[in-house]
Amino acid sequence: MAESYWPVFGSKSSESGIPRIGYLDWYVPRLEENRPHNLSLNGMQYEWDIKDLMKESIFEIANHHIGTLKDPRINVSTRENVDVERVVLCHGATQGLHIAVCAALANNNQNNVTIAVESPCYAPIVQSPQLFNHEVIKVRRLQPKENFGHWRIDKQQWLEAIKKSAILMITPILNPSGWDYHDDDREWIVRTCKENDVIIIADEVYLDSKRRHSEYLPFYELGDHCISINSLTKVYSLGTLRYGWIIASPDIAEQARRAFRTLGGMMGSPTLRIAESVFPELETALDKVQEYREKNLPLLRKVLEKFNISWNEPSHGLFGAFRLPHGINAMDFIDRECKQYGVLLVPGNMFEKGLDEWIRVAWSIEPLSFEKAVINLEKALFLAISQKTSQ
Ligand SMILES: Cc1ncc(COP(=O)(O)O)c(C=O)c1O
Structure with missing residues (x-):
C-alpha cells in the first residue's frame, strides 16, 4: 500500500523505480x-445497448477489421471537423499521454527534458513523463479566494516553469474541481508557450461536456504547438472500450502515429467495430x-x-x-x-x-x-x- 496517494512530481529514482499510481x-x-x-x-x-446498435454485426467483433471497416479516424475527423491526417487513434486517453509526450519530443535533441504539469491532476499525467526519465515540475491552478468562480493560474510561477520546460501538460477541465480555464488564462498559456517554444499537451477527456455550448474550445484549435487528447471514456461512458484519440498539427500527428505503432501496435477489432456503431449515436x-x-x-x-x-x-x-x-x-x-x-x-x-x-x-x-x-x-x-x- 502506498504511503501517499497524490500524484508524484520530480523524476524516477533508481532506488524506488517507477512511482506508484x-x-x-x-x-x-x-x-x-x-x-x-x-x-x-x-x-x-x-448503459449503451450495444447489441441493439450492432445487430448481427456483433458476431463479427473478433474478425479482422482491415479491409472491412472504413478508415476509423474518419469518425473523429468528421465530428471535430479536422483533416483526417491530424487524427491519431490510441487505446484511451491515458495511452494518449505517453504517445503525445513521445511525439512532442520526437525532434528534440536532448535525451531528457523538463516538463511542467498542472496540479491538481490525474496521476498518470504527471507520472507518464517519468517513465521516459524526464523531470516533471509543478504548476498549480489555485482555488479562488472566497471559493467562488474560476480556479486561476499564477502567471509569474507558470512563466518561470514554462521557461525551463519543453512541454506543458494540462487538464483544462480540472480534476477534481470541474472548472475550465478562465479565458484570460487560456489565452496567456497558449501565447506564452508559443513564445517559449513549448508544446502544450491538453488532456481534454471531460471537454465534450461543453460541446453544445459556445465556449467549447479544444486546444488543437489554438495553434500548431497544441495537442489535444480525448477518448470515449468519460463523457461517452465507454471506458471499457479503450478508445482514445489525439489531434495535433500534421507534423506532430505523424510522429504520434509512429509512436502509437511502437507502443500500441494496432487498435483492436472489437474496439473499432463497437466504436463504429456508437459514433453516430454519441x-x-x-x-x-x-x-x-x-x-x-x-x-x-x-x-x-x-x-x-x-x-x-x-x-x-x-x-x-x-x-x-x-x-x-x-x-x-x-x-x-x-x-x-x-x-x-x-x-x-x-x-x-x-x-x-x-x-x-x-x-x-x-x-x-x-x-x-x-x-x-x-x-x-x-x-x-x-x-x-x-x-
Ligand atoms: C484527466 C483524466 N484523463 C484521462 C483519464 C482516463 O481516460 P482513459 O480511460 O481514456 O484512459 C482520466 C480518468 O479518471 C482522467 O481523470
Missing part, C-alpha cells in the same frame, strides 16, 4: 466494496449529460446548502469539489460515515497533496440512484458534523 491503491479496494451509493464516478454512467450521451445535470444538481445543491457548505459549481462537466466543514478529513469521512451509509466519494488529496479536506462529488449516475445517494450523503454529513461539533 497511489490513488488506485486507495480507490480500487473501495470500488470492490460495491457501496450502493457511488458518487465517485467521474465518467457518465449511461449525441444520446450528451442528452444524458444534460438530463443528469438538470435533475441531479438541484438535489446536491440543496443538501450542501443545508450544511452551509460553500459550493463552487462548475458550469459544465460531470463533477465538482467542495471543502468539508469544521476541518473534517476527507479520507476519514469516506471510510467512516460515508461507508456506514454506503456512499463512495473521492478525497481531494488523490489529485494534489494538501487537498485533505476536499471531496470530489460526481452527478454522473442516473437520477433515481442519485437521489438515493444524496439522501445518504446527507446522513453521512450530518453524522460527521455532529461528531465534530460535539467534541
Whole structure:
C-alpha cells in the first residue's frame, strides 16, 4: 500500500523505480466494496445497448477489421471537423499521454527534458513523463479566494516553469474541481508557450461536456504547438472500450502515429467495430449529460446548502469539489460515515497533496440512484458534523 496517494512530481529514482499510481491503491479496494451509493464516478454512467446498435454485426467483433471497416479516424475527423491526417487513434486517453509526450519530443535533441504539469491532476499525467526519465515540475491552478468562480493560474510561477520546460501538460477541465480555464488564462498559456517554444499537451477527456455550448474550445484549435487528447471514456461512458484519440498539427500527428505503432501496435477489432456503431449515436450521451445535470444538481445543491457548505459549481462537466466543514478529513469521512451509509466519494488529496479536506462529488449516475445517494450523503454529513461539533 502506498504511503501517499497524490500524484508524484520530480523524476524516477533508481532506488524506488517507477512511482506508484497511489490513488488506485486507495480507490480500487473501495470500488470492490460495491457501496450502493457511488458518487465517485467521474465518467457518465449511461448503459449503451450495444447489441441493439450492432445487430448481427456483433458476431463479427473478433474478425479482422482491415479491409472491412472504413478508415476509423474518419469518425473523429468528421465530428471535430479536422483533416483526417491530424487524427491519431490510441487505446484511451491515458495511452494518449505517453504517445503525445513521445511525439512532442520526437525532434528534440536532448535525451531528457523538463516538463511542467498542472496540479491538481490525474496521476498518470504527471507520472507518464517519468517513465521516459524526464523531470516533471509543478504548476498549480489555485482555488479562488472566497471559493467562488474560476480556479486561476499564477502567471509569474507558470512563466518561470514554462521557461525551463519543453512541454506543458494540462487538464483544462480540472480534476477534481470541474472548472475550465478562465479565458484570460487560456489565452496567456497558449501565447506564452508559443513564445517559449513549448508544446502544450491538453488532456481534454471531460471537454465534450461543453460541446453544445459556445465556449467549447479544444486546444488543437489554438495553434500548431497544441495537442489535444480525448477518448470515449468519460463523457461517452465507454471506458471499457479503450478508445482514445489525439489531434495535433500534421507534423506532430505523424510522429504520434509512429509512436502509437511502437507502443500500441494496432487498435483492436472489437474496439473499432463497437466504436463504429456508437459514433453516430454519441449525441444520446450528451442528452444524458444534460438530463443528469438538470435533475441531479438541484438535489446536491440543496443538501450542501443545508450544511452551509460553500459550493463552487462548475458550469459544465460531470463533477465538482467542495471543502468539508469544521476541518473534517476527507479520507476519514469516506471510510467512516460515508461507508456506514454506503456512499463512495473521492478525497481531494488523490489529485494534489494538501487537498485533505476536499471531496470530489460526481452527478454522473442516473437520477433515481442519485437521489438515493444524496439522501445518504446527507446522513453521512450530518453524522460527521455532529461528531465534530460535539467534541
Ligand atoms: C484527466 C483524466 N484523463 C484521462 C483519464 C482516463 O481516460 P482513459 O480511460 O481514456 O484512459 C482520466 C480518468 O479518471 C482522467 O481523470
